[in-house]
Amino acid sequence: MIQQTALLDRQPQPMGSDMPLPVPAPEHARRIEELGRIILAYSEVTDKLQRSHEQLTQTVQSLREEISEKNRQLERKTRLAALGEMAASMAHEIRNPLGGINLYASLLAKDVSDRPASLEVVRKISGGVKRLEALVSQVLQFAREISLNVAPMDLSQTVAQSIDFAADAIVRRQIHLDVEGPPKLMVNADALLIGQVILNLLLNAAEAMETGGTLTVRFGAPVEPPARQFFISVSDTGPGISPQAMDRLFDPFFTTKATGTGLGLPIVQRIIEAHDGTIIAANQSGGGARFEIRV
Numbered sequence: 202m203i204q205q206t207a208l209l210d211r212q213p214q215p216m217g218s219d220m221p222l223p224v225p226a227p228e229h230a231r232r233i234e235e236l237g238r239i240i241l242a243y244s245e246v247t248d249k250l251q252r253s254h255e256q257l258t259q260t261v262q263s264l265r266e267e268i269s270e271k272n273r274q275l276e277r278k279t280r281l282a283a284l285g286e287m288a289a290s291m292a293h294e295i296r297n298p299l300g301g302i303n304l305y306a307s308l309l310a311k312d313v314s315d316r317p318a319s320l321e322v323v324r325k326i327s328g329g330v331k332r333l334e335a336l337v338s339q340v341l342q343f344a345r346e347i348s349l350n351v352a353p354m355d356l357s358q359t360v361a362q363s364i365d366f367a368a369d370a371i372v373r374r375q376i377h378l379d380v381e382g383p384p385k386l387m388v389n390a391d392a393l394l395i396g397q398v399i400l401n402l403l404l405n406a407a408e409a410m411e412t413g414g415t416l417t418v419r420f421g422a423p424v425e426p427p428a429r430q431f432f433i434s435v436s437d438t439g440p441g442i443s444p445q446a447m448d449r450l451f452d453p454f455f456t457t458k459a460t461g462t463g464l465g466l467p468i469v470q471r472i473i474e475a476h477d478g479t480i481i482a483a484n485q486s487g488g489g490a491r492f493e494i495r496v
């Protein structure tokens with residue numbers, strides 16, 4: 202463009218004269234102005250190109266990060282699937298003899314009903330069997346594909362029911378309970394599984410406050426993305442989650458409790474992910490842990 206303008210500047214020479222004809226002043230000014238506009242437009246285009254180049258670089262970078270995060274998740278899922286399969290086949294093997302032990306224990310309980318000391322031993326056996334059965338069911342639930350039974354449900358009612366189920370664990374530790382949420386909140390989800398999730402978080406929170414504290418449950422319609430239907434948060438005033446535990450919280454069989462299974466949170470996470478939701482765990486600035494679900 203600039204070269205063309207320069208060529209245009211060259212005026213036709215009259216025959217027999219070496220002197221160039223002067224370009225009239227207004228014409229000169231008009232060309233300079235035009236040249237200015239061209240240079241301005243050129244630098245605007247260069248700026249735009251620069252900006253879109255920077256944007257592209259950023260997009261490529263974030264896509265790269267997303268891919269490596271997805272790869273990590275895929276690797277974890279493959280590892281967990283293998284672990285789940287192994288655990289499920291073991292759980293099946295354990296379940297049958299457990300049924301037998303339970304049956305014999307109940308027959309024995311009848312036989313020794315008049316001998317309190319022996320009856321106590323039989324009760325201990327039954328108690329152990331019950332705990333093992335609960336563990337086996339958890340392992341199987343964790344290993345199985347989750348099939349959702351999504352239907353309209355009142356979240357407020359589900360929260361209240363879960364609190365009822367956890368009441369003993371809460372009252373026994375003299376924990377103060379604080380619940381905040383609407384009296385009715387209709388959502389589309391699997392009521393049974395969401396109830397299980399809330400109960401699990403409540404029991405974990407109660408177990409984190411052996412000597413009492415405050416358990417806060419908040420739920421409601423989403424106020425900000427990415428929640429689509431509802432949010433639930435469960436917080437406690439316990440010791441919080443240790444840095445080592447934080448990284449492995451959702452790993453199957455990770456537990457810091459003497460009688461824990463380490464399957465509660467992995468199952469919770471699977472249920473929430475089956476609902477296309479998210480769960481995050483964090484420590485609160487004032488102390489204690491906080492679990493937040495968004496579905």
Ligand code: ADP
Pocket residue numbers: 405406409437439440441442443446450455456457458460461462463464465466467490
């Ligand atoms: P379990 O309860 O059988 O240990 P979970 O998967 O439910 O299994 O929990 C795994 C671990 O996460 C717990 O052992 C505990 O260390 C930690 N955790 C869970 N909830 C809390 C909480 N509210 N406060 C502190 N730590 C917690």
